[in-house]
Amino acid sequence: MGNKVELRTKAEPVTAFKTVDGKKRKAEVLLNVEDLSLSFTQYTSGLRQTELKVISNLSIQAYRGEILAVVGSSGSGKSLLAHSILGILPSNAKLSGKIEYDGEELTQERKEALRGKEIALIPQATTYLDPLMKISDQVIGCVEKKDKGLMRKLLREIFQRYNLKSEVEGMLPHELSGGMIRRVLVSTAVIRSSKLIIADEPTPGLDEKTLNETLSYLKDMADRGCAVILITHDIEAALKVSHKIAVFYAGTVLEVANVEDFKNNGENLRHPYTRALWNALPQNNFQVIKGHQPMQDEVFDGCIFYERCSKKKALCSQGIPELRQVNGGVVRCNNVS
Numbered sequence: 001m002g003n004k005v006e007l008r009t010k011a012e013p014v015t016a017f018k019t020v021d022g023k024k025r026k027a028e029v030l031l032n033v034e035d036l037s038l039s040f041t042q043y044t045s046g047l048r049q050t051e052l053k054v055i056s057n058l059s060i061q062a063y064r065g066e067i068l069a070v071v072g073s074s075g076s077g078k079s080l081l082a083h084s085i086l087g088i089l090p091s092n093a094k095l096s097g098k099i100e101y102d103g104e105e106l107t108q109e110r111k112e113a114l115r116g117k118e119i120a121l122i123p124q125a126t127t128y129l130d131p132l133m134k135i136s137d138q139v140i141g142c143v144e145k146k147d148k149g150l151m152r153k154l155l156r157e158i159f160q161r162y163n164l165k166s167e168v169e170g171m172l173p174h175e176l177s178g179g180m181i182r183r184v185l186v187s188t189a190v191i192r193s194s195k196l197i198i199a200d201e202p203t204p205g206l207d208e209k210t211l212n213e214t215l216s217y218l219k220d221m222a223d224r225g226c227a228v229i230l231i232t233h234d235i236e237a238a239l240k241v242s243h244k245i246a247v248f249y250a251g252t253v254l255e256v257a258n259v260e261d262f263k264n265n266g267e268n269l270r271h272p273y274t275r276a277l278w279n280a281l282p283q284n285n286f287q288v289i290k291g292h293q294p295m296q297d298e299v300f301d302g303c304i305f306y307e308r309c310s311k312k313k314a315l316c317s318q319g320i321p322e323l324r325q326v327n328g329g330v331v332r333c334n335n336v337s
């Protein structure tokens, strides 16, 4: 991007207060992503190298005991954020900025050590499991021989909780339905005491009952103290269970709003894009705004939402607005105070 603008959020508090059962409790940050940028090195004709920037100065926090929904149009960088946290980016990816987990920097080594254990992915594709390995072995993972018996007992208890019959333990993935596989993946996170759960589009194409069931598992994990990141296109689903909603646009965050801000006509929402998403929902008469998010190679010096914004001022074409804290949320917009 052109102008070099200071984009960091002001020193974020490590803790915030939330009200649980009428009492104020501390919600601790488990994951802190600050000023994350990601680009891919691409080779064009004549071995010319170009950098394709896909995430720019992105900052979010995931709190223990909370669900943070990440919404935004296709290509806005949601999955790449997940892959950056999990350390599964391709080799031509260049990552900069800060990712802290549990108060310490999340280095590539730490990502690899925690992946599938403390940090769990619940992916969209049900092909995530090994097709040739028995479910029970996959869920339990590598454990010492002496601990096997105990783990099997634990597995049985957890499977029961998620309505998976004991026969499932001996089955192969292709014998399970999509819903069962999702429950197996949730069980895996539970048995391995995962603390950060990243669910990437866990609900598309699900009927109402299965959708609610999947959401309730995520809520269950948050109630147990996990920090859950729910990546989804389905804002209505996100609003059912999430505490906060981060709105992504063209590789950055435009707003992180509390779920309560989505009440009524969305008058408490801060960013014009978040309001536009809200107005596009069925209950708000599908009022869609024109245009599309800028492509990665469209360079513009101003606010990335400039083209589509109904509130833009001259100032908005000069420099990217800072991400600021406003009324309990954060927003990247010049017109909000």
Ligand SMILES: Nc1ncnc2c1ncn2[C@@H]1O[C@H](COP(=O)(O)OP(=O)(O)OP(=O)(O)O)[C@@H](O)[C@H]1O
Residues within 6 Å of the ligand: 040, 052, 054, 072, 073, 074, 075, 076, 077, 078, 079, 080, 081, 090
């Ligand atoms: N390996 C790659 N090389 C180059 N560009 C990539 C690569 N992987 C992803 N991208 C681009 O980065 C952008 C963000 O991709 P990402 O998968 O994070 O989007 P998303 O928000 O998860 O979208 P969706 O909602 O469709 O899943 C997209 O434009 C995508 O084309």
Ligand code: NI
Residues within 6 Å of the ligand: 078, 079, 080
């Ligand atoms: Ni995605």
